[in-house]
Amino acid sequence: MNGIPATLHGPGLPGIGEPCQLSFAGTVLVVAGTEVVDVPLESLTVTTGGFDDDTMLLNWARNGATYSAVIADPSAQQALVQSAPPDIAPLLLRGHRNLRYHQRKWNAVVWTLGIVGLSIILGWWQSEAITAWIAQQVPVAREERLGEMLLTQLQAEGGLRDQGPAVDAVKAIGTRLTEGSRYSYQWFVKDDSQVNAFAGPGGVVVVYSGLIAKTDSAEELAGVLAHEIQHVEGRHTLQAMIHSAGWAAVLAVTLGDVSAISGVLIHQVGNLRHSRKLEREADIGGVKALARAGITPAAMTRFFEKLAAEQKKSGGDAGFELLSTHPATGDRLAEVATLVAATPCECRPLEFDWAAVKADAASAEEEVDIEGR
Numbered sequence: 001m002n003g004i005p006a007t008l009h010g011p012g013l014p015g016i017g018e019p020c021q022l023s024f025a026g027t028v029l030v031v032a033g034t035e036v037v038d039v040p041l042e043s044l045t046v047t048t049g050g051f052d053d054d055t056m057l058l059n060w061a062r063n064g065a066t067y068s069a070v071i072a073d074p075s076a077q078q079a080l081v082q083s084a085p086p087d088i089a090p091l092l093l094r095g096h097r098n099l100r101y102h103q104r105k106w107n108a109v110v111w112t113l114g115i116v117g118l119s120i121i122l123g124w125w126q127s128e129a130i131t132a133w134i135a136q137q138v139p140v141a142r143e144e145r146l147g148e149m150l151l152t153q154l155q156a157e158g159g160l161r162d163q164g165p166a167v168d169a170v171k172a173i174g175t176r177l178t179e180g181s182r183y184s185y186q187w188f189v190k191d192d193s194q195v196n197a198f199a200g201p202g203g204v205v206v207v208y209s210g211l212i213a214k215t216d217s218a219e220e221l222a223g224v225l226a227h228e229i230q231h232v233e234g235r236h237t238l239q240a241m242i243h244s245a246g247w248a249a250v251l252a253v254t255l256g257d258v259s260a261i262s263g264v265l266i267h268q269v270g271n272l273r274h275s276r277k278l279e280r281e282a283d284i285g286g287v288k289a290l291a292r293a294g295i296t297p298a299a300m301t302r303f304f305e306k307l308a309a310e311q312k313k314s315g316g317d318a319g320f321e322l323l324s325t326h327p328a329t330g331d332r333l334a335e336v337a338t339l340v341a342a343t344p345c346e347c348r349p350l351e352f353d354w355a356a357v358k359a360d361a362a363s364a365e366e367e368v369d370i371e372g373r
Helices: 074-083 089-107 110-124 128-137 140-157 165-177 209-214 218-233 236-245 247-255 262-271 276-292 298-313 321-325 330-341 354-372
Strands: 004-009 018-025 028-032 036-040 045-049 055-062 065-071 186-190 197-200 204-208
Touching: 004 074, 004 140, 018 065, 018 074, 036 055, 045 089, 045 140, 065 074, 065 140, 074 089, 128 236, 140 186, 140 197, 140 204, 165 186, 165 204, 165 209, 165 218, 165 354, 186 209, 197 218, 197 236, 204 209, 204 218, 209 218, 209 298, 209 354, 218 236, 218 276, 218 298, 236 276, 276 298, 276 330, 298 330
Parallel strands: 186 204
Antiparallel strands: 004 018, 004 065, 018 028, 028 036, 045 055, 055 065, 197 204
C-alpha cells in the first residue's frame, strides 16, 4: 500500500519504531505497518518533536495505549499536509510552519557551531571534561525536550504509571528534595520487578515497582531519589548519554538537532553508568539534599548496603539493576557514611503508610505478570 513513509511507535513495537505508510481515507488516517489500522481523525493530536521541533508526530490512543506516527523527512511532512482532508489540515499546517521556522533558525548557525564542535571533539574526545562541558552548553529547554521524547517512548512501551499511592509517595518525596530546582520534574512508577530507578534528562524520574518493594521505609526510597536527582541537577545523565552514544551525539547536541540519534540516546538512559567521580558527586549532593529536606541521610547508605548484602547472598543473580548502574563499593559507602556523620540534619520521619505504598507497587507487578501469561 503506497503512502507517506513514517515510523510507528507503541506497545509491543521495537524501541526504534516500525516502518509504516500513512494515507487519508475519508474521516480516518490509515496506518499500514505490520497490520493496517484505521485511526479516526477526531482522535488525532499533532505535536512536534526533536531538539529543534523538526519532527512531526501524529498521536492517538487505542485500547488504552498511546501510539505515535513519527514523520522526520521534510518532503514527507509536506506531502502529508497537502494530502490531508479539511478536518485535519489546519493542525498539520500549523505544525509544519513551526518545523520550518526552527529549521531556518538553526541552519543560520550550523556551520559555525559545527566547526567549533568538531575541533573540540578531535582534540579532547575521550576526556570526561569535554562531555561535561558540552552537556553544560545545552539549554535547559532543549534538555527537557529530550526528556519529553524519552517519556513519549516509555509511555508507548506501557507499564508506566503517573497515579496511585506508590506514585504519590515518589512525587511527594521527590518534590520535597527538588524544591527550588531549575527543572520541572515529572515522577513515574514503572510496573517491573527489577530493583532499579533512573532519572532522565530534564527531570523525568522513573522508579521501578520492584525497587519500592525492596524498601523498608519512605526514607530508603528518599535516599535513592536524592542520589538520582543529583545526576539530573549536575547534568550527569545528559553527559553520560552523550558519551555513550559517541562523537555523532556530541556533534548533534552541539548543533541542536538530535532527531536522527534520539532513539539511540533514549534507549540507553535506563542503563547508563556514571564514572566514580560523578557517582561521588551524586552521593555528596544527595546527602546534602536529604539534610536540607529534613530527611535522614543515613537512609541512602542503608538501602545500598542492604541491596549489596542481598546480591552477595544470592550469588549476584538477584536482578538488582540499580547496583549495576551505581556500584555500591565498600569505599564509596564508607565515604558516604563519614559524610552523613558530619552533616547536621533536623530530621523528621516521613509520614506515609508505607505498607499501603508497597502493596500498591506489588499489586501492579501482579497485574503485569497475569497479563504476560
